[in-house]
Amino acid sequence: MSGPVTPKVLIQAEDFNTAEEAAALSAGREDVGALVTFTGLCRDENGRLSALELEHYPGMAEAEIGRIADEACKRWPLTGLTVIHRFGRISPGGNIVLVAAASSHRRAAFEAADYLMDFLKTRAPFWKKEHLKERNEGSWVEAKSVDDEATKRWTTG
Known part of the structure; x- marks a missing residue:
């Protein structure tokens, strides 16, 4: 359970519009003083990648991301x-993930978005x-380990 904010969490094959999602967080809200967005894009790995395929466990992915989002809201x-x-299959340059955090002050929005990622x-x-251009099958x-190391800063003083 989060505080007064209920996070919006979506897992979808369809692309998203970063500007529209960001605008929805601040539309008609005078208490929003900061809006931080992060959009993760599919890299082309120096021209070697034809696509990145993402699979998930339906239900579990939404629940876990919801827990992480609730933690940020608390x-x-x-x-x-x-x-x-x-x-699904995402071509280089395509959107993979969006985190948009709104707050009255910039520090909270920056830190919450960083924490989420x-x-x-x-x-x-x-x-x-990864589906490479020179092979038919992906790997x-x-x-x-650098990603695991990054999370330690949120639990250590």
Whole structure:
């Protein structure tokens, strides 16, 4: 359960519009003094990648991202929070994930968005497969220890 803010969490194959999602968090709200957005895009891996395929465990992905979003809403005084994560086959340059955090003050919005991304990388149940241009079959992407290290700053003083 979050505080007064109910985060919007979507897991979808369809693309999203970052500007529209950001505008929805501040429309008609005079208490929003800061809006931070992060959009993760599919890289082309120096021209080698034809697509990135993301798989997830339906139900579990939404629940886990919802828990992470609720934690952010409890930790920072947010006025709104949106998290959208795509699945399926995504071409280089395509949107993968959006985190948009609104608050009365910039620090809370920045930190909440940063927190969300750190924990989405380590706790959200998604699996990535890279499809390279020179091969027909893809290969699974291994988790990175640097992502686990990044989450430690939120639990240590």
